[in-house]
Amino acid sequence: MVPLDWPDYLGRDGPATSLHSGRWAALPGATRRLVDTRGLGGRMTxxxxxxxxxKWWKVLAALTAVGLLTGGILAVAVPSKYEATAQLYVSIPTSDSATELNQAATYLARELKSYTTVATSPYVLEPVRRDTGMNDSVSELQDMLDVTNPTATSVIQVTATADSPGxxxxxxxxxxxxLTKGVETLSPEVANRPGAVRAKVLSEAQRPDKTSGIPAWAWxxxxxxxxxxxxxxxxxxLESLVRRPRTTSxxxxxxxxxxxxxxxxxxHVSDARSFDPVLGEQVPAVxxxxxxxxxxxxxxxxxPEVLPHNAGCAVLAVTGSRGGDGATTVAVELARSFAALGSRVALVDAHFSDRGATVRLAQQEQPGISDLLERRASAEQGVVRLGPGLTFLPAGSPTDRASDLVCSETMGDLVRELRSEFDVVVLDCAPLDESADAVVLGELADEILLVTVPGxxxxxxxQNCVTQLRGAPVSLVANKVRSTRGSSGLV
Incomplete structure (x- = not known):
């Protein structure tokens, strides 16, 4: 049995260690920021x-690697292409007769479309193969050519795409x-005048010095x-295929x-400043x-035993389905709410590894439960009077025997001793994804509050979390609920 003299030490008007020492102001800035934000998390979305x-980082990494590998293969497999463009100008002689000019313009517009087809025909490409010595077939040369006649012009543009700039x-x-030769050979006379249609090279293709299309490094x-x-x-x-409760229903x-x-x-949540009268006028009350x-x-x-004038005590164990669900916030705010009724409340930080409530209330240096259980401190040293009716038991010194201490008979004796002296005992426990401490402490509680964030x-x-908590009735507390997930408050 832990030797605790609760009546003498925790009388309603008795002395107690408090936060009045200005310890909050002495904390480093980084620690104050941690205390301010612990348990709150970022925006839910x-x-x-x-x-x-x-959760699915392996899938993300695998597909990213596949994409990178595919891009590398394409960079090697897809050859670089070069484009070169030459232009041909087609004209007809002028005339004093408006009728002849009109007929000639209509004829030329029709013929220009035909010339773009002739440019990719064997009539043109066979001589090109012979004169240039290219080994490609006519069909292959056709695939390499793009011949167009820009709208409202007499220009024929020839663009060739090949694996080499030459x-x-x-x-x-x-x-x-x-094609210059073919235009004059294939075109008939206009208005009985020989050589009426003339073609002239407007610009010859230059040797390209850059590849066209997607460069190799971009793949x-x-x-x-x-x-x-x-x-x-x-x-x-994949996440959508896994069913996750997201609504109150x-x-x-x-x-x-x-x-x-x-x-x-x-x-706004309670922290050390909420209980320090020195800062009470500077910090708005929560x-x-x-x-x-x-x-x-x-x-x-x-x-009903939680009420100050009723006999008995209720022990409430608060835990989370996973870290970051806000169980510590719920435990601290619930303890403050019961104390506001006039009930005698003991808030216990039983999460020895994280010490969330201890850090939030700036009691890292204060002896606590771990010190009491290992008999390094007395009851008078291991508790903090936060305010009227509200007593806090910090986690105490860091220890690598957290689970052993929680499961010890001494811990059970401590909870039973607290039950005999308080109206409400709130145990802030480690989340279930970190340890089974809440399962053990739940067997000492009258009710377990399982805090979870929908989704x-x-x-x-x-369901597995609920199944583990067999020691007492389990109640779900949906935390950080948005309006789209159901109305907040009592359900």
Missing amino acids: LREYVDILK DAQTLANGVVRQ PLAGLVVGALVGVVAAMV ELRTVPGAALTATLPRMK QNTPQITAMRARLQQRH RVTADAL
Whole structure:
């Protein structure tokens, strides 16, 4: 039995260690920021996306690697292409007769379309192969050519695409020169005048010094980006296939647990400043949200002994389905809410490895439960009087025997001793994804509050958490609930 002299030490008007020493002001800035934000997390939507990507990181990494590899293969397999362009100008002689000019213009517009077809015909390409010595077949040369007649012009543009800059230049110039001869040979006379249609090389193709299309270095980069995007989409699809309770209606269907309350993301939470009268005028008072008050009312209905004038005590174990669900926030705010009724409340930080409540209340240097259990401190040294009716037992010195201490007979004796001296005992326990400490402490409690954030854990994982907590009735507390996920408050 731990030798605790609770009546003499924790009388309503008795002396107690407090936060009045200004310890908060002495904390380093980084520690104060940690105390301010611990348990709150970032915006829920962003947190969900990050959690999904973390969960499916292997899929994301694998698809990104596949995309990078595919891009590298394409960079090697797809040959570089070069483009060269030459232009041909086609004209007809002028005339004093408006009728002849009109007829000639109509004829030329029709013939220009025909010349683009002639440019890729064997009539032109066979002589080009012979004159240039290119080994490609006529059909292969046709695939390498793009011959167009820009709208409202008398220009024929010949673009050749080849694996080498020299072949591209040679082919474009060869086609233009051969087409120049063909235009005058194939075109009939206009208005009985020989040589009416004339063709002239407007510009010869220059040897290209840059590749066209996608450069080789861009293929791996494109593959990396596409692979990553496909990985993100795959992660989201896989996540959607895993059923996760996201609404209050879905949480009500979890067997073995009743949904007691839904809480919004709290903008202001209690910390060391909330209990320090030195800073009381500088820091706005943190009021319990209506949802916390509603949850307390539901617990009062089930445990009337929590009221100050009723005999008995209720021990409430608060844990989370996973780290970051906000169980510490719920435990601290619930303890403050009960103390506001006039009940004698003991808030116990039983999460020895994280010491969340201890850090938030700036009691890292204060002896606590671990010191009491290992007999390094007395009861008088191991407790802190936060305010009227509210006593805090810090986690104490860091220890690598956290689970051993929780499972010890001495811990059970401590909880039973607290039960005999307080109206409400709130145990802030480690989340179930970190240890089974909450399972052990739950056997000492009258009710277990399992805090979870809708959408963060699967239905199977949540059911497994409930199944583990067999020592007392389990109530679900949906935390950080957004308006789209169901109304907040008592359900």
